[in-house]
Amino acid sequence: MTIQHPASEFDVIVVGGSYAGLSAATQLARARRRVLLIDAGQRRNRYAHYSHGFLGQDGREASAIVADGRAQLLKYPTVRWLEGSAVRAEAAPLNEDFRVTLADGRAFDARRLVLATGVVDELPPVPGLAERWGSSAFHCPYCHGYELEQGRIGVLATGPLSIHHAMMLPDWGTVTLLLNGAFEPDAAQQASLAARGVTLERAKVSAITDRATVVLEDGRKLALDGLFVMSRTHSGSPLAEQLGCAMDEGPMGMFVRTDMIKASTVAGVYVCGDAARAAGSVALAVADGTMAGVAAHQSLIFGAVAAAA
Incomplete structure (x- = not known):
């Protein structure tokens, strides 16, 4: 019926x-x-x-x-x-x-x-990242970059597009691009990043602790004020x-x-x-x-x- x-x-x-x-x-x-x-x-x-x-x-x-x-x-x-x-x-x-x-x-x-x-948002499976999403880990520099007071900023790479993040963020602070095995910049990309003052870190990331401290696979710790991820x-x-x-x-x-x-x-x-x-x-x-x-x-x-x- x-x-x-x-x-x-x-x-x-x-x-x-x-x-x-x-x-x-x-x-x-x-x-x-x-x-x-x-x-x-x-x-x-x-x-x-x-x-x-x-x-x-x-x-x-x-x-x-x-x-x-x-x-x-x-x-x-x-x-x-x-x-x-x-x-x-x-x-x-x-x-x-x-x-x-x-x-x-x-x-x-x-x-x-x-x-x-x-x-x-789908985040990389890095321990401690999800718990800091929105408080000290972000995706939008225009929304959250200014409040980092030109401090120490990390970019956790998820792929080649993370270069876009890393090239922008020096306007908001001192930037380290954490490659984390996601990709390897070619020579031209490395030159562009260097011109913007971006430091490259190739060691794998094991965890995020404290506010935005990055613990690397080799045991080193990078104390940062904020972390950006292109989810x-x-x-x-x-x-x-x-x-x-x-x-x-x-x-x-x-x-x-x-x-x-x-x-x-x-x-x-x-x-x-x-x-x-x-x-x-x-x-x-x-x-x-x-x-x-x-x-x-x-x-x-x-x-x-x-x-x-």
């Missing part, structure tokens, strides 16, 4: 309640659209106490920025906030809407989807792939392909924040979310289009 489903309760479902998702939902709420925001509480920068480089919020607690954004969003009467993990997204049966299903089995339909599901990333959610959104390979991992208005290759699905960027920050996530929210709203009036495949 075919089950008839009622008309969608929501105009837009936003999946992800961090910076990008909050920004998108705010634009839609201000357009008086019915918005459901589903959040699993896994903000990418939850390990970092403070956020830097975001205009007007520089140096504030990262969690406070999100809490303020949520409180402001929920003042709009057309918004519903739902804590839970969205595990399935698909075209809704018998109409042109989308259906999002949660881990507990509840399902909701909407005319448009905004995915702000973020990414997950690999993977999507924080399977929803975009379930819907058939095209993906692109970035320098650190896969991300969802979008156009200038954050439309994915599936009409009616918009993707913003780190899930749709090769690299990102709080400021970029907020900007992306604003664009996605505005685009989703206008598509309800003028029709949805897909990004070029």
Whole structure:
């Protein structure tokens, strides 16, 4: 027997309640659209106490920025906030809407989807690194480099792209590139690193202790003020792939392909924040979310289009 489903309760479902998702939902709420925001509480920068480089919020607690954004969003009467993990997204049966299903089995339909599901960082398996992620081990120099006060900085190599990190970071301190067997710079790369004052360390890394002290395989210890790692990333959610959104390979991992208005290759699905960027920050996530929210709203009036495949 075919089950008839009622008309969608929501105009837009936003999946992800961090910076990008909050920004998108705010634009839609201000357009008086019915918005459901589903959040699993896994903000990418939850390990970092403070956020830097975001205009007007520089140096504030990262969690406070999100809490303020949520409180402001929920003042709009057309918004519903739902804590839970969205595990399935698909075209809704018998109409042109989308259906999002949660881990507990509840399902909701909407005319448009905004995915702000973020990414997950994959760190090298070095003992002590994960425990320091966000406090003395980082991935973004613009977010955390200044606070190291031009001190001793290590770059833990994960591959040839770590040269990019090592070439940038002398603007923030004295840099040692810890190759850790990840790759060997060629002659031209070594010359470029030397010109930037970067020291190379070829001994394997055994552990990270204290604030950011690197223990080497040969027993030496390098006392550092901070450590940077170019992590690999993977999507924080399977929803975009379930819907058939095209993906692109970035320098650190896969991300969802979008156009200038954050439309994915599936009409009616918009993707913003780190899930749709090769690299990102709080400021970029907020900007992306604003664009996605505005685009989703206008598509309800003028029709949805897909990004070029």
